[in-house]
Amino acid sequence: MNGSPSFQDWMGLIQQRTEQALEALLPGADLAPRRLHQAMRYAVLGGGKRVRPLLAQAAGELAGAPAERLDRVSCAVELIHAYSLVHDDMPCMDNDVLRRGKPTVHVEYDEATALLVGDALQTLAFQALADAPVADDAATQLKMVCMLATASGSRGMAGGQAIDLASVGLQLSREELEFMHIHKTGALIRASVLLGAHAGRALDEADMQRLDHYAKVVGLLFQVVDDILDAEADTATLGKTAGKDADNDKPTYVSLLGLSEARRLAEDMLADARATLQPFGDAAGRLESLADYIVHRAF
Numbered sequence: 001m002n003g004s005p006s007f008q009d010w011m012g013l014i015q016q017r018t019e020q021a022l023e024a025l026l027p028g029a030d031l032a033p034r035r036l037h038q039a040m041r042y043a044v045l046g047g048g049k050r051v052r053p054l055l056a057q058a059a060g061e062l063a064g065a066p067a068e069r070l071d072r073v074s075c076a077v078e079l080i081h082a083y084s085l086v087h088d089d090m091p092c093m094d095n096d097v098l099r100r101g102k103p104t105v106h107v108e109y110d111e112a113t114a115l116l117v118g119d120a121l122q123t124l125a126f127q128a129l130a131d132a133p134v135a136d137d138a139a140t141q142l143k144m145v146c147m148l149a150t151a152s153g154s155r156g157m158a159g160g161q162a163i164d165l166a167s168v169g170l171q172l173s174r175e176e177l178e179f180m181h182i183h184k185t186g187a188l189i190r191a192s193v194l195l196g197a198h199a200g201r202a203l204d205e206a207d208m209q210r211l212d213h214y215a216k217v218v219g220l221l222f223q224v225v226d227d228i229l230d231a232e233a234d235t236a237t238l239g240k241t242a243g244k245d246a247d248n249d250k251p252t253y254v255s256l257l258g259l260s261e262a263r264r265l266a267e268d269m270l271a272d273a274r275a276t277l278q279p280f281g282d283a284a285g286r287l288e289s290l291a292d293y294i295v296h297r298a299f
């Protein structure tokens with residue numbers, strides 16, 4: 001990594017590039033229908049850690065993918081993520097009023113607009129992947145479009161959300177909780193890594209399997225850490241029992257395992273992700289740092 005930016009600087013650069021690419025891709029606020037376009041920009045721009053774009057870029061760099069392709073992949077995964085947050089916040093789902101420190105889209109605009117924002121961001125994500133080259137050949141590009149569709153749809157994120165909504169108030173086993181999160185948050189995170197890799201040169205089967213294992217572990221790890229952060233915030237600010245979801249008593253890793261066991265699980269998963277990347281050597285430095293970042297923003 002000699003001569004290349006520190007991880008912190010690299011993160012800042014990618015976050016900036018992603019912001020610019022999203023800004024350019026989103027319809028202008030003055031373009032009709034203005035209210036919808038303003039709300040789409042409100043939902044996407046100027047917030048978020050951009051974890052999925054960071055993962056796509058790091059995997060893409062490993063596969064030598066050109067930056068402009070990775071910017072499109074970054075936009076695609078971030079737009080799907082943004083749409084999912086807008087819909088997840090709506091009264092028919094989690095009914096949240098704040099997101100990224102500002103009023104949620106249905107609060108700032110209205111429910112119908114929030115629904116349309118999600119719809120339009122989702123289709124824009126596929127447009128980002130389809131209307132310019134993002135791979136060496138058309139067959140790979142088509143595969144990438146299908147990968148994003150599977151990760152977002154009923155066999156991926158939307159399916160996971162359905163399981164989540166159906167599980168409120170239930171006692172899930174660890175396997176059931178894992179199944180839900182592999183779909184709800186894991187599928188898009190996994191796709192982010194794989195899409196980034198597909199934007200570059202073809203990797204051999206063994207390398208692709210390594211990346212896929214890393215992506216699956218990190219996808220789940222993200223949720224374990226999110227549960228830990230939520231539990232810590234609940235106990236610190238509200239004095240609630242650790243592990244009970246503040247809003248609706250959803251099962252979490254902390255409610256199932258307890259805080260210290262959930263932390264241990266996160267550390268074990270981080271070790272697994274690191275070990276998986278070892279054969280790539282320095283080329284996987286960014287992916288390793290990202291796994292570390294995902295875990296240690298918690299403690």
Ligand code: GRG
Nearest residue numbers: 048049050051084087088157158161184185226
């Ligand atoms: C509505 C189809 C549909 C799906 C919603 C992912 C999801 C499915 C809902 C999000 C609910 C949620 C808050 C889950 C916890 C983990 C998570 C995805 C947190 C938010 O993602 P971050 O931390 O957010 O990457 P930023 O704001 O940094 O982009």
